[in-house]
Amino acid sequence: MPELPEVATVIRTVETHLLGRRLIEVRCFTKKSWARSTRRAAGQLIHEVRRYGKFILIGLDDGLLAIHLGMTGKLLAGAERGAYTRAVLVLDTGEVLFDDVRQFGSVRWLRQAPGHLGPDALEISAEEFAGRLRTRKARLKALLLNQAFLRGLGNIYADESLFRAGVHPLAIAARLSPKRALKLHKAIREVLFDAIAKGGSSISDYVDANGSQGSFQTEHRVYQRTGEPCLSCGAPIRRILVAQRATHYCPKCQRV
DNA sequence: TGGAATGTTCGGCT
């Protein structure tokens, strides 16, 4: 559920419930290591809530809480605890739940933001983006999913960005012309900004902190449209595997 | 019943 636009939406809807509040404690129900790590967060004031790639960083007096939503994670304000509640942020004014069906998400206390992540997909300049592509021989789809190369994109927005740029997912990064590299950079920004404006994509069960769905899924042009006609040329959308992930593209509009 | 699902990480191979 969570790529950059979904994480941005969760933050927008949850920060009002967190900013300026005191975190009494973090109750963790599944992973021992979370409980050990988050003990350090107890009793601290929340100074900021920000996005770092796909991480939600909650700034405290000392260090921060780093929440990753994994595949099915949610932050819910003012909701009832349920079978999939894996952790609870107990505040002086209420609770924020961390629900996660598949348990790929995480909640940890960290001294500072996680390392080894590349530049943010919305902060990188066109020139830097093109420069980074030039040194890589990997296939573009794999590179866009690699958080150490660029942070924030996931499977949906990588496919949607490549389609909008007219670039084939198997194209080798270093062989992209400067013109096409700039086009891809622009496509990434447009897709992400549009998706944020629509509150993200609700595919199976993504909701924001208030339980509201996003609506960008209706704007998807290739993601999970296998066999359906390309919205710009009519050719059937194709699905292949790249980096072990389903990859959707138009064989006519996207060239290598 | 098997496969696929918005993600990350790790070990092994070329």
Place this chain on the structure above:
DNA sequence: AAGCCGAACATTCC
């Protein structure tokens, strides 16, 4: 060494 592959994590849905 960079890049790729498969497996692993856990659960639901079709």
